[in-house]
Amino acid sequence: MTDETPVTTSRTQRVLAFIAAGLVILSIACFFVLMIGTWAGAGPDQGSGKGIWPTVELLPLAALPLAFVLIIVLLVVSLVSRSKQNRRAGR
Template identity: 50%
Template sequence: MSTRTPDGDVPIRRVDRILAFMSLGLLILSIACFFAVIIGSAAGADMSSGVWPTVGVLIYVAPPVAFACLVAVLTMSFVRRARANKGR
């Protein structure tokens, strides 16, 4: 469980940081893949072979996973704050 700091705030746990940075990283990866597909299709790349199918799938998969990570962080934070306030 989380312990209180002297000023009364609930500390941030390692799993919260990991999920938050995973969410941010997945969103940045999705945006980078989106621009890569735009640039690749403008340059005339063959989108049906090589790494392009994986890049195309990441555009659709990464944002929902990032949103799920963000919801998990928010849920854990609200539960932890509620338990800390209940103990006052």
């Protein structure tokens, strides 16, 4: 039998995970709003490039790469944390 200790997550890991998930969900929502708005005739290409449409159009272009970077940072933070736990356990 192996003696496994439960893996704990730090506050930093939880915050990074929730921010990355929030950015992905927000980007997907903007994508669907843009598709529905264009279908309904109110998209930025139909002359209503004012108001919130430029934000809806550009938000996924910035949020998705930022979410990807946050996921990579979360992976690095998790690996460092796991390495510290293994060193403390004497493995």
